[in-house]
Amino acid sequence: MGHDLILALREVSARYPAAPRDALAGVSLAVRNGEFVAVIGPNGSGKTTLLRVALGLLPPAAGTVEILGRPAGAWARRELARVVGVVAQREDNLFPQRVRETVLLGRYPHLSLWGAERPEDHAAVARALERCDAAALADRWIWTLSGGEYQRVRLARALAQEPRLLVLDEPTASLDVRHEMELFELVRGLVNRHALAAIMITHHVNLAARFADRVLLLDAGRAAAHGPAVEVLTRETVERVFAWPVAIEPFQGAPQMIPLRRPQP
Amino acid sequence: MRRWAHRTHLAGRLLAAVALLGGCGRAADRRAPRPAGTVTVTDDAGRVVSLAGPARRVVSLAPSSTELLFALGAGAQVVGRTTWCKYPAAARAVPVVGDGLSPNIEAVAATRPDLVVLYRSPLNETAAAQFARIGIAAVLVKQDRLEDIARAARLLGTLTGHGAAADSVAERMGAALRATETTPGRAVRLAFLVWDNPPMVIGAGSYLDQLAALAGGVNVFHDLPAASATVSLETIATRDPDVIAFLEDSATSSAPAYATRREWQTVRAVRERHFLALPADLFGRPSPRAAEAVAELRRLLQRGSGKWR
Amino acid sequence: MALRWLALAGLALAALGLAVVLGPAHVSLADLWTSEIVRNLRVPRALLGFVVGGSLAVAGAGLQALVRNPLADPFLLGLSGGAGLGAVGAIALHVGGPWALPLAAFAGALAAMALVFRLGLVGGAELDPRVLLLSGVAVGAFAGAVTTAIVSLSEAAQLRNAFLWLWGGLSGASWDTLLVLCIYVPVPLLVLFAAARPLDLLALGEEPARYLGADVTHVKRRVYLAASLLTAAAVAVSGVIGFVGLMVPHLCRGVWGHQHRLLLPASFLGGGVLLVLADTAARVAVAPHELPVGIVTALIGVPLFAVLLRRWATT
Numbered sequence: 001m002g003h004d005l006i007l008a009l010r011e012v013s014a015r016y017p018a019a020p021r022d023a024l025a026g027v028s029l030a031v032r033n034g035e036f037v038a039v040i041g042p043n044g045s046g047k048t049t050l051l052r053v054a055l056g057l058l059p060p061a062a063g064t065v066e067i068l069g070r071p072a073g074a075w076a077r078r079e080l081a082r083v084v085g086v087v088a089q090r091e092d093n094l095f096p097q098r099v100r101e102t103v104l105l106g107r108y109p110h111l112s113l114w115g116a117e118r119p120e121d122h123a124a125v126a127r128a129l130e131r132c133d134a135a136a137l138a139d140r141w142i143w144t145l146s147g148g149e150y151q152r153v154r155l156a157r158a159l160a161q162e163p164r165l166l167v168l169d170e171p172t173a174s175l176d177v178r179h180e181m182e183l184f185e186l187v188r189g190l191v192n193r194h195a196l197a198a199i200m201i202t203h204h205v206n207l208a209a210r211f212a213d214r215v216l217l218l219d220a221g222r223a224a225a226h227g228p229a230v231e232v233l234t235r236e237t238v239e240r241v242f243a244w245p246v247a248i249e250p251f252q253g254a255p256q257m258i259p260l261r262r263p264q265p
Numbered sequence: 266m267r268r269w270a271h272r273t274h275l276a277g278r279l280l281a282a283v284a285l286l287g288g289c290g291r292a293a294d295r296r297a298p299r300p301a302g303t304v305t306v307t308d309d310a311g312r313v314v315s316l317a318g319p320a321r322r323v324v325s326l327a328p329s330s331t332e333l334l335f336a337l338g339a340g341a342q343v344v345g346r347t348t349w350c351k352y353p354a355a356a357r358a359v360p361v362v363g364d365g366l367s368p369n370i371e372a373v374a375a376t377r378p379d380l381v382v383l384y385r386s387p388l389n390e391t392a393a394a395q396f397a398r399i400g401i402a403a404v405l406v407k408q409d410r411l412e413d414i415a416r417a418a419r420l421l422g423t424l425t426g427h428g429a430a431a432d433s434v435a436e437r438m439g440a441a442l443r444a445t446e447t448t449p450g451r452a453v454r455l456a457f458l459v460w461d462n463p464p465m466v467i468g469a470g471s472y473l474d475q476l477a478a479l480a481g482g483v484n485v486f487h488d489l490p491a492a493s494a495t496v497s498l499e500t501i502a503t504r505d506p507d508v509i510a511f512l513e514d515s516a517t518s519s520a521p522a523y524a525t526r527r528e529w530q531t532v533r534a535v536r537e538r539h540f541l542a543l544p545a546d547l548f549g550r551p552s553p554r555a556a557e558a559v560a561e562l563r564r565l566l567q568r569g570s571g572k573w574r
Numbered sequence: 575m576a577l578r579w580l581a582l583a584g585l586a587l588a589a590l591g592l593a594v595v596l597g598p599a600h601v602s603l604a605d606l607w608t609s610e611i612v613r614n615l616r617v618p619r620a621l622l623g624f625v626v627g628g629s630l631a632v633a634g635a636g637l638q639a640l641v642r643n644p645l646a647d648p649f650l651l652g653l654s655g656g657a658g659l660g661a662v663g664a665i666a667l668h669v670g671g672p673w674a675l676p677l678a679a680f681a682g683a684l685a686a687m688a689l690v691f692r693l694g695l696v697g698g699a700e701l702d703p704r705v706l707l708l709s710g711v712a713v714g715a716f717a718g719a720v721t722t723a724i725v726s727l728s729e730a731a732q733l734r735n736a737f738l739w740l741w742g743g744l745s746g747a748s749w750d751t752l753l754v755l756c757i758y759v760p761v762p763l764l765v766l767f768a769a770a771r772p773l774d775l776l777a778l779g780e781e782p783a784r785y786l787g788a789d790v791t792h793v794k795r796r797v798y799l800a801a802s803l804l805t806a807a808a809v810a811v812s813g814v815i816g817f818v819g820l821m822v823p824h825l826c827r828g829v830w831g832h833q834h835r836l837l838l839p840a841s842f843l844g845g846g847v848l849l850v851l852a853d854t855a856a857r858v859a860v861a862p863h864e865l866p867v868g869i870v871t872a873l874i875g876v877p878l879f880a881v882l883l884r885r886w887a888t889t
Contacts (some may be wrong), residue, residue: 017698057784081787088785094642094777095832105778108771109787116835161786364726460735462675463745463864489862495738496598498745499611500862503599526672528748531614 003032005069006083006165006197007054012063014053022061023049025221033164033197036188038208040201041218042242047201048089050218051169054199055084068164081109085158087151089169093142099153100138103128106160128159131194132186148179155186166190166198173203180204184211209233210254217241230255306423309385309407309416312393316402319426320380324362324373327384329408329550331356333417334382336434336553339425345376352546368392374399380424382406409492410472411551414438418553434553441556442479453482453566455541456506456534461523463495472551473510480562502531508566509534510541512549541565578829582843586624589850593620596854598861619747623853624846625755626744626808627818629763631845632838633801633808634819635826636766639773639834640797641703648805648819651710655717656686657809658740662721665736675739676746676810683806686713691798701794742813742868744853751811758807762800763842769797770834777832815868817875818845824882848874 007030014024024046031037039047052058053065056072065072068083075083085106093102106128107121129135134152137145145153151171158166168187172180188211191198202208208215209229217225217232219241225232233255235248245260305315324345325331331350334343340355345362362376363369367388373381373396381396383389385405393403404424406417415435422431455477457467467473468489477484485504486494509532511521520540529535543565547558594606594616601609633648640646660682664674693709694701725733772793775783780790808815826840852870859865 055785077784077789078787081785084785086782086785088779088782090779091782092642092779094644095827097832101831101833105775105786108775111771113768113771460738461745462739463743463866465735465738486862494862495864495866496862497857497864499597499599499615499857500864502611502615522670522672522674524672526746526748527750528615528618528746531610 003034004164005030005032006067007031007199008064008066009050009054010064010066012050012053012060012065014049014058014060016049016058022221024053024060026063027216027218027221027223028063029054029216029223029226031165031197031199034191034195035214036191036198036200036212037214037216038200038202038212039216039218040203040205040208041224044220045218045241046221047218048169049221051086051167051199051201055086055167056080078109081161081163083163084165084167085161085163087154087158087166087168087171089173091154097142098138099129099134099140099142099145100125102142103153103157103160106157109161124162125156125160128156129153131159131190132156133182146179148175148182151175151179151183152186155183159190164197166196168198168200168202170201170203172207180207187211205233205238206251206254206256209256210252233257304424304426306404306420308404308420309413310390310393310405312405314402314404314424316379316424320378320402320424322376322378323380323382323425324376324378325350325382326363326368326373326389327382327406327408328352329552330382330384330406330417330421331359332550332552333408333414333421333434334425337418337422337425337427337430339421339427339430342425344378345373352552368396370395370399374401380404382421384408408551409470411438411442411475411555414551414553414555438553438555441559454485454505454507455482455510455566456485456501456504456508457510458501458521459493459511461521461526461529464498464501465493465495466501468492468494472555473548476548476555476558476562479559480566482562482566498528498531502533505532506534508539508541510543512545513542514545579840582840582847585847586843589847589854590620590624593623593850593854596858598857598864614749615747618749618752619744619853620850622747622752622755622811623744623850625752625759626812626815627822627845627847627849628842629759629804629845630808630815630819630849631822631826631841632763632766633804634845635823635834635837635841636769636773636797636801637819638823639776640701640794640801641706642777643703643707644824645820646707647816648801648808649714649814649816650707651802651805652686652690652713652717653683653802653805653809654740654814655714655721656682656684656689657806657814658682658737659717659721659724660685661736661740662724662733665733666724675736676751680806680810682717683802683809686717687799687802687806689713691795691802694798700791701798706798738866740813741866742815743856743864743866744812745864746811755807755811759804762803765796765800766804767838769793769800770838773797773834774832813868815849815871817868817871817879818849821875821879822848825878828882828885 009027009029012024012027013022015022027050039050041047053060054072056075059073067075103125104117107117107124129138132152132155134156137149137153142150172183175183184207187198187200190196212229214227215229215232216223224241225237233248235246238246238257247258247260248255249258302318303315304319305313307313321342322344323334323342325334325343326347328350331343331346332352334340335353335356343359346356346359348361348364350356362372378401381401381403383393383403383405385407389405393405396403406420407413408417415438418431418434422428457473459465459467466486468491469487470490470492474484474487485506520538523529524535547554547561594612597616599611601612606612630648637648638644638646657679660678661675664678669678690706690709690713694706772788775786775788784790822845823837823841826837826844830836830840852874853867856865856867856870
């Protein structure tokens, strides 16, 4: 498979209704399949807004957003869900379910209005669970899962959509180091083995640097830096954007950010 | 300091003396013979009501009491009525002080009455206590069945100084209750329908049931002890009354709205349009004109009910 | 799996059978086919009860998914208040005709529905569940207050009896009423059934549902309107019958799970069964008196609810 352009944002600006200033200003981003892009930045820098604009939920005030060559706004929601699988930041599952059932929800974009689930749907669910190393959890009730297990299940649901682009919004927010590493490894593996494209919004700068192909650093709605981690994570840039003194140390070829303590009086 | 203590001590003794005298006074009231002209009755809620003399300004908060007062000749003494008190015609000249459901204490008090007549209900017992607190005598009267009229007449007659008229009303009511004319042929079976959805019928507890019996008819729901009850439509259909009676406010000659509804056609009386519209001012409540009501009902039953379109 | 459906269908037939055979008027089995009471009163009443109960249950299930609240009930959205106001208004204005009350109640319910819908859109809120619930309570309370004011100020003695109608009952059931309902009900019912999958997605939250391909805005509007239309029709025909819309979806979830593709049809059948059984009990329990059916559904529903709560609390 070639390196198709899955998502292309060009000079995008966006503003929420009744907001005093732009949430995004002149941001560009291109993601091809086989690429893992990390989006990092301080709180309020526009990371989730970028996600919403990219998925057609918020129309851009300026610039264009294209998915597989078509404007994001032109995609019907079901159609888009067959191409982009999202693991949102928050999910509040109201009704108790088994893992298999909740992953099956990911097949919705492929089902007809009245049709029942077909064997290929169940096969897709099984495949997704396996790829996320969650096959053993298939019959468990979701409330019995740990945080890390639940995240893997949500990722499996997104995979069940059989998307070409995976989008994850701070998926490791409340996970411990082991589950965090497992999730990053999982995403990296999916991108490598199955030529998916992946965008991950994350606070974990260091892991982003080690796992992602490219990093987009946002600062108050603008792209402060964009490119391979070693180019983006320089001391000047990081200190300016995050407003905190850091030291940058290389580790296995990736720059790692170490926040410094303020000098004590 | 000492002077203050002395003052409070004195005030305390004064207070005690007043309380003692007051208590003595009330006790004295109960024991002493009443001055001439005092009117005392026990109303239908068991309360003792006492007036210095026959009531001159009466507010009546129940249509049945208003009618009774006028029938006793006390109409001139009535200074307030409810919007529902429309009989006799002379009553309409009396100012309205409320709708009677929950008495408007202030509006009633504004007419400066010396007696308020209320229909006996738990809500009105509270209202009567409120009237008593502001010094207005209140009497609770029960007028649910025909036999209540005589007692109510005597009660109100005593309170308004029309004892003689009350006696004659009571006698007329007694005669009406005792009157039994044998009706030729089979007794007409009827059902009184108060409401259609859900069907509500009148039972043995109501004066209408009494009127029907006196008029030579039979209430098919006489076996229900309550004044009114909700029953199934199929029960009405099975009991098959000859005629369905209902109270009508205005003198209309149209069948009730439900007469054309499909489910009501299972009732023979509806299917054959055997309805009886009873004027509300005569049949709406037990009144001194009960004898008239019985006679009218007998006439209607014997004539055979009119056929409605 | 199929066994559950067979059992429910069997239960439905049994309930309908009981409703036709039992009643305050004694009709022997031999006369069952020819009895006019059975043909013109009991059969349409049983069928009407089934359709009304089913409609309320499906509307309840849809609304519970829409407002993401398992305690939602079709009457939480102000429809009963609107219906009562409509009915009382019709009587106070002396509107005649055998269909005056049901039509006026229906119009009142629709007005309440439109008002709550409009309130749910205020300030750009897209039918936010909390806004819907609050608006529903407010509209219902307002309508109730106006109704009470009309009743206490008006002179018509009939008005107080109108409240009896509002308490709920299938006394007005006839083949005509059944026909009208059977023409009307399928459309909103189908709309709700078609929304089964998006409702499953909505249980995850509005944003995840969007990402999974659901057109959340339109689904919410359609579900709200369809559920309200079903409820308005139920109120117009049989007054306010509580607990069916709240309880039956929960009872069915215990057996069929949360997938709305199964839950909605099961709720329809379950609601029908519950209301028909309740109505039979209402007619027969204290014959010749007839209890308001809303009381019987509460008497049955509350203990069932308590059992459910215990199970829910212990899991």
